[in-house]
Amino acid sequence: MKELQDRILQEGKNLGNGILKVDGFVNHQVDPMLMDACGQEFAKRFASLGATKVLTAEISGIAPAVSTALHMGLPVVYARKHKPITMPDQVLLTLAPSHTKGRTVELIVSPEFLGGGEKVLIIDDFLASGQTILGLVRLTEAAGSKVVGIGALIEKTFEGGRDALRPLGVPIESLARICAMEDDRITFCD
């Protein structure tokens, strides 16, 4: 998606170790008009899947997932990383290693809001190693539901996430595919 790629070229910064800083428009400051356009694009690409729910992980997945869900007319659930007191004692929980955090994080969903028989569209800000998204897939399957599609704003193809997700056999869409980051140069695949 040209609008997102242009913004990454203008404002994204390669911090080294595969870390791309996009916190001016994605994950600290958010450009809601850009998020809306991304949500619209995801809604178009995933229109035919019959999804019944959008699933993401807090924190930075929330903005793109809510925008996508709005354009699809679906509810969205964000997996929590800490169990809030409003959640029942019995939850769905999985562990996912986080490269950017350098540790394993918990992903927790209440069975009240992710039950059986749902067709789940997973949306997140990044597709890197795919570990967070695989965690969301495990939660979906543990709930007795099925993942029907996966979307990420930004994919770093050199971290192998797409290969890890391919066995699921569902459409994987990313709006900006980065093939290489070297010093100040960010190279898109297309």
Place this chain on the structure above:
Amino acid sequence: MKELQDRILQEGKNLGNGILKVDGFVNHQVDPMLMDACGQEFAKRFASLGATKVLTAEISGIAPAVSTALHMGLPVVYARKHKPITMPDQVLLTLAPSHTKGRTVELIVSPEFLGGGEKVLIIDDFLASGQTILGLVRLTEAAGSKVVGIGALIEKTFEGGRDALRPLGVPIESLARICAMEDDRITFCD
């Protein structure tokens, strides 16, 4: 706002100790259509303030703040509770006691995205004791900017937040004002 009040009456649960469970449509599962309507309502109520930026706190402030910012055509910044590695070493940080978490949390904003001279509209999911919002006010003032308005989806008037914020002399708007929660009965002020 009738739509939000109706939803609270249908799905909200009083968990005791002043805790209102609304995680079916606000802060775990999100109804993006309801959030969009709330954002539109805030945009209307705050249209005349000349706001230049929307500020909120992660996690559950993000959805209503992004919706509001979209309808106002403004960027939105969410204060982080843990400093991510993409943030510079020098940050704006304040502490805010959290009633629902039973502890003090950090609120962190990068000076890259909250500088001087901004007219800041604060949006959050709840106005209860007002402590989180007062934290966001301190961050705004430390950045050399000015708070011009405060909006919350749900106000619990019996926790005194409005009194704590009144000295700021800015408009305070909430879309559902709860005056009492007793057993299974939630009573709105109007």
